[in-house]
Each structure stands twice: as structure tokens, then as C-alpha cells.
Amino acid sequence: MRQSRFSDDEIAKILAEVAGGLKPHAVCQVHGISVQTFYRWKALFQNHNGMSVARLRNLELENHRLKQTVADLSLDIRTLKVAISKTLQ
Template sequence: MKRSRFSEEQIIAVSKEQEAGMATADVCRRHGVSSATFYKWKAKYGGLEVSEARRLRSLEEENSRLKRLLADAMLDNAMLKEITAKKF
């Protein structure tokens, strides 16, 4: 997945600028992002604090690691079943 040029802290700061009363178009223009990107950020990070965003990222990384481990285990299991089926 492509890494953003903005950190979670920066994204939350941009969101807070808009919540403070600045127009969305002005915030987007000032930071050089599209309004679609801004609303995507707002959906993901809206209402979060910086520490919560860091925790969210670490949980997402752990979740993807566990999914890879599960996929590898299921593949190994399928191969073992295939090998034992050929022996009989």
C-alpha cells in the first residue's frame, strides 16, 4: 500500500482546522489535497486524537500480519491434506 505524504498528526491537524470553522475548500487548497481525499481522511480519522490514530495504525498492521499468518497456515493445511490424499 502506498504511504501517504501526510502523517496521522498532520491529517488530524488539517481536520481540526476545518472543524474550527475554516472552509473545506480553503483547507484543501492550503494543504494541497483534493476534497475527496479530505473527506476520506475525515471518515477515517474524524474525531480521533493523535494517540488514538497511532493505536489504530498499529492495530491495522497487526491485523494484516495475522491475516497473512492465517493464509499461510491454511495453505500449509491444504498442502498436507493433498499429500495425505495421494498416499492412500
């Protein structure tokens, strides 16, 4: 995942500016972001059900690491099963 130029707090402030009544296009021009990025951030911050975005990202990273561990262990198990079957024959 690419590192953002903006911290979660900065993103929240940008979203708050629009919530305060400014137009999204004007806010995006001031901060040098695209309107598409603004709406992507808005969707991300609204869909986490009160969970902080930093915590959500940490959980996503942990989930990725755990999936990788499961894949590695599955490969180890498969290799061991093949080795055992060869020694028993």
C-alpha cells in the first residue's frame, strides 16, 4: 500500500471543511488533491462505523500478515505430507 501524503488527521480536517459548507472542488484545489481522491477519502471515513482509520488500517495489515502465515503453513504441511508419503513407500 502506498504511503499517503496526508495523515489521517489532515484528511479528517479536509473532510470537515466540506462538511462545514465549502464546495468540494474548491477545497480540493486548495489542498492539491483530485475530487476523486476527496470522495474516496469520504467513503473510507464514513464506512468504518466509528472505528478510527488508523486502527482499521492496522487491522487490514494484520489480516494480510495472518493470511500470508496461513499460506506459508499450508505449503509446509503439503511438503511434509509429500515427504512422509515418499518415506512410507
